[in-house]
Amino acid sequence: MSEMGQKKMSKHLIDFIDISKSFEQTPVLDEFNLYIRENEFLTLLGPSGCGKTTTLRMLGGFETPDSGQIFFDGKDITYLPANERKLNTVFQKYSLFPHMSIAENIAFGLKISRKSKSYIDDKIKYALKLVNLDGYEKRSVHSLSGGQQQRIAIARAIVNEPKVLLLDEPLGALDLKLRQNMQYELIRLKEELGITFVYVTHDQEEALTMSDTIVVMNQGYIQQIGTPEDIYNEPENAFVADFIGHSNIIDGIMITDRLVEILGVKMPCVDEGFGENTPVDVVIRPEDVELVEPADGYMEGDVTSLIFKGVHYELDVQANGYEWLVHTTKYVPVGTHVGIKVIPFNIQIMHKPESSDERAVEIDE
Amino acid sequence: MSKLKQQFLAGPYLLWIVGFILLPVLMILYYAFTNADGIFTLEYIFAIGSETNRKAIGLSLQLGIICTIICLLLSYPLAMILSRIQFKNQGFVVFIFMLPMWMNFMLRILAWKLLLSKNGVINTLLEGIGMPEISIINTPVAVVLGMVYDFLPFMLLPIYNSMTRIRKDWIEAAQDLGANNVTIFFKIILPLTVSGIISGIVMVFVPSLTSFAISQVLGGGQVLLIGNVIEQDFMQGMQWNAGSGLSFVLMIFVIASMALVNLFDKEEPVK
Numbered sequence: 001m002s003e004m005g006q007k008k009m010s011k012h013l014i015d016f017i018d019i020s021k022s023f024e025q026t027p028v029l030d031e032f033n034l035y036i037r038e039n040e041f042l043t044l045l046g047p048s049g050c051g052k053t054t055t056l057r058m059l060g061g062f063e064t065p066d067s068g069q070i071f072f073d074g075k076d077i078t079y080l081p082a083n084e085r086k087l088n089t090v091f092q093k094y095s096l097f098p099h100m101s102i103a104e105n106i107a108f109g110l111k112i113s114r115k116s117k118s119y120i121d122d123k124i125k126y127a128l129k130l131v132n133l134d135g136y137e138k139r140s141v142h143s144l145s146g147g148q149q150q151r152i153a154i155a156r157a158i159v160n161e162p163k164v165l166l167l168d169e170p171l172g173a174l175d176l177k178l179r180q181n182m183q184y185e186l187i188r189l190k191e192e193l194g195i196t197f198v199y200v201t202h203d204q205e206e207a208l209t210m211s212d213t214i215v216v217m218n219q220g221y222i223q224q225i226g227t228p229e230d231i232y233n234e235p236e237n238a239f240v241a242d243f244i245g246h247s248n249i250i251d252g253i254m255i256t257d258r259l260v261e262i263l264g265v266k267m268p269c270v271d272e273g274f275g276e277n278t279p280v281d282v283v284i285r286p287e288d289v290e291l292v293e294p295a296d297g298y299m300e301g302d303v304t305s306l307i308f309k310g311v312h313y314e315l316d317v318q319a320n321g322y323e324w325l326v327h328t329t330k331y332v333p334v335g336t337h338v339g340i341k342v343i344p345f346n347i348q349i350m351h352k353p354e355s356s357d358e359r360a361v362e363i364d365e
Numbered sequence: 366m367s368k369l370k371q372q373f374l375a376g377p378y379l380l381w382i383v384g385f386i387l388l389p390v391l392m393i394l395y396y397a398f399t400n401a402d403g404i405f406t407l408e409y410i411f412a413i414g415s416e417t418n419r420k421a422i423g424l425s426l427q428l429g430i431i432c433t434i435i436c437l438l439l440s441y442p443l444a445m446i447l448s449r450i451q452f453k454n455q456g457f458v459v460f461i462f463m464l465p466m467w468m469n470f471m472l473r474i475l476a477w478k479l480l481l482s483k484n485g486v487i488n489t490l491l492e493g494i495g496m497p498e499i500s501i502i503n504t505p506v507a508v509v510l511g512m513v514y515d516f517l518p519f520m521l522l523p524i525y526n527s528m529t530r531i532r533k534d535w536i537e538a539a540q541d542l543g544a545n546n547v548t549i550f551f552k553i554i555l556p557l558t559v560s561g562i563i564s565g566i567v568m569v570f571v572p573s574l575t576s577f578a579i580s581q582v583l584g585g586g587q588v589l590l591i592g593n594v595i596e597q598d599f600m601q602g603m604q605w606n607a608g609s610g611l612s613f614v615l616m617i618f619v620i621a622s623m624a625l626v627n628l629f630d631k632e633e634p635v636k
Contacts (some may be wrong), residue, residue: 062537082540095538099556108552109542160542 013038013164013196014059019068021054028054029220032068036164036198041190043199043207046217047243052200053168055217059198060089060166073163087164088157092172094149096141102128102152103137109160127155130189147178154189164196171206183209204244208232216240237350241283248289248325252282252349260349263320265298267342271349281350286314286327288346297339306334393616396609409610418594418611422618425591428505429574432512436520436569437562439513444521444561445554448528459525466518474582477511478502481583503585511579516572520565527561528554559629566626571619591615 014036021029029051036042044052057063058070061082070078077085088109096105103124110120128134131151141149150170157165167186171179187210190197201207207214208228216223216231216239223243224236235241238249252262254274260267262282274280294300301319315332317324319340332338400406412418447459465473480486481502488498501507531554539549577592584590591611598608 060537060541062540082537083543083545089538089541091534091538093532093534095532095534097535097538097553108539108544112543112548156538156542 011038012036013040013073014198015069015071016055016058017069017071019055019058019065019070021051021058021063021065027220029065032220032222034215034222034225036196037213039194039196041187041197041199041210041212043201043211043214044217045201045204045207045214045243046223047202049219050217051220052202052217056089056166056168056198056200059164060087061085086162087166088160088162089166089168090150090153090157090170092169094146094153094173096149096152096156098141100141101137102133102139102141102144105141105152106156106159108156113160123159127159130158130192131155131185147174147182150174150182151185158189158193162195164198165193167197167199169201170199171203172201179206186210208244216243218243235283235348235350238281238283241281241348241350246286246325248284248286248322250282250284250322252280254278254280254349258344260347263299263322265320267298267347268344269347269349270344271347274349274351279352281352283348283350284342284346286325287312288342289317289324289326289328290341290343291315291317291326291328291330291332292339292341294337294339297341299340301338301340303332303334303336303338306332393609393612396606397613398610400606409606410614412607412610413614417589418591421589421594422591422615424505424589425574426618428509428512428580428590429570432509432516432573433520433566433570435509435513436517437565439517440520440524440565441558441562444525444528444558447525448531462521463518465514470515471578471582473515474511474579477507477514478582481507481510502583503587505584505588507583508580508588508590511583512573512576515579516569519568519572523564523568524558524561527558531557563626563629567623570622570626574619574622575615 012035016032016034019029019032020027021032028049032051032055034055044055046052054063058065061077061080061084064079068078069076072085072087097108100108106124106127107120110123115123124137125134128136131154133148133151133155136144136148136152141152144152150173153170154165171182174182183206186197186199190210199207199210208231211228213225214228214231215225218239224231224240226234231240232244235244235247241247242249250262252260254260254271254277255266256276257272257274258269260269260271260280260282290297299319301317301324303315304318304323305316307314309327312327312329313331315326315328317326317338317340324340397409398405398407400408413422443462447455447462478485481499482488483498483500483502485502491498501510535553535557536549539553544552575592577590577596580588580590580593581596592615595608595611595615598604598611
């Protein structure tokens with residue numbers, strides 16, 4: 001999949017160059033650089049206040065950067081007003097015009113570009129079909145549910161045939177079941193339309209499900225750019241690891257190549273090139289922790305809590321002064337004395353964050 | 366039981382309606398359609414056709430419409446600015462604009478008389494800097510000025526309210542779909558404030574059509590509105606039947622104009 005995708009999306013469509021932006025002296029973005037390729041589904045992922053929405057709003061034309069430039073298809077659009085940009089936005093709160101029917105909402109952009117009546121009618125039909133709401137032309141906005149309103153908002157944007165569709169947490173206000181359905185719908189839409197999607201969310205699952213590329217952001221800095229697999233399997237720092245899924249993140253010392261020491265125990269791993277006796281962050285995913293007989297593990301501990309999660313149990317294991325988060329399909333009652341083991345491949349070694357980015361990779365719990 | 370109790374609770378309100386609304390209206394109807402001897406007549410209804418009365422209601426309509434238009438033209442941009450600009454304390458700024466409304470309106474009108482009169486404050490100031498005097502006191506211009514000053518908040522407030530209910534993301538969505546500022550105004554802002562404009566028009570036009578105190582003070586007896594004629598009938602001539610007849614006709618005018626205005630208010634209420 002990624003090889004095919006790679007070929008289709010070779011060209012840079014959007015470039016952010018050295019963008020900085022502050023709101024009332026609070027820096028939101030600092031020397032921000034990012035490119036977005038044609039036909040890519042790119043997700044800006046991060047906690048609130050990380051700058052992801054500001055980035056999207058700059059692309060949409062609702063904010064201007066304090067410094068830096070934004071290029072779209074080779075042209076500088078940094079100061080181009082929103083109504084002259086060839087991209088459309090799906091807003092978080094749907095933002096349908098309440099005094100217009102569904103058809104009038106969808107036709108809004110087409111009427112402004114003075115399309116013929118028959119063209120507009122065809123487009124409305126096509127768009128409603130695309131979002132599975134055929135026959136809703138005459139309905140009023142108030143008579144629609146949140147999910148339906150959001151689909152109309154998408155229809156209203158895509159009838160204008162934008163090269164890029166911007167989506168600002170469009171599923172944020174929907175309930176879980178609807179959100180999951182809409183995720184599949186969005187993926188299908190993206191395939192059918194063959195355009196670039198730039199998506200903003202704080203929901204890591206949403207990002208992993210839909211994206212070709214994920215940009216993890218925190219406090220105005222990009223933490224990591226990569227495919228969902230890269231981000232999940234090879235987080236570059238403790239922030240990404242923690243944000244993408246609850247992980248065990250433990251201070252460690254890289255003794256030498258392929259050997260790390262955590263919680264007073266030396267463990268073999270597969271990473272090299274960190275030097276000798278270097279302080280590092282060690283990330284071990286909860287599903288990668290094996291519970292074995294006390295004598296067979298790297299360290300011994302006691303199960304302190306157990307929650308049934310459906311597919312698996314979620315356990316806390318107190319061992320060597322650290323509370324390990326463990327996912328297992330085995331039932332291990334509270335109080336059981338266990339051994340903890342991790343195979344070398346599943347131990348992720350990461351550099352400790354460095355000076356300028358230090359603030360950015362702090363983990364707020 | 367609870368239903369009975371609920372009905373009982375509505376009692377005082379019912380009393381109020383009957384005593385202060387229904388009864389007076391019925392009394393006006395009675396006086397309007399009878400003469401001094403209590404015999405049915407349409408004389409006082411048709412009295413509107415007399416030259417004085419025709420002129421008075423014509424002038425009332427004319428000044429009422431002018432006052433309403435001026436209030437609308439002043440309030441709309443003001444409401445737009447008030448709702449759009451991000452003041453630190455927006456409520457306080459609106460409060461400043463509403464402040465005069467809380468003073469007795471007679472006081473405000475008397476203040477204008479002091480300002481505008483021949484040897485009043487404005488003319489003294491103008492004289493002081495060698496400018497020609499203005500003499501609009503006792504003319505329809507002064508009456509309209511007083512009406513606009515008095516009724517402006519009734520136009521401003523409903524328009525401002527409807528303006529603040531326009532969400533910023535609607536404007537952004539319109540921009541996003543290619544609308545320039547002119548399109549945004551005519552397709553989004555204006556349609557969404559129609560209900561506020563309608564309320565404003567009703568709340569300004571009706572009191573200005575029926576006003577008599579303003580024309581009395583600032584018109585100095587030179588500007589005879591239908592309200593003044595009615596007032597004279599009741600207070601000076603003690604002609605309750607004549608006054609009621611004209612009141613009834615004026616009521617018809619008010620109801621008709623409100624119905625006319627409501628014809629244009631077909632918009633669904635904005636949530």
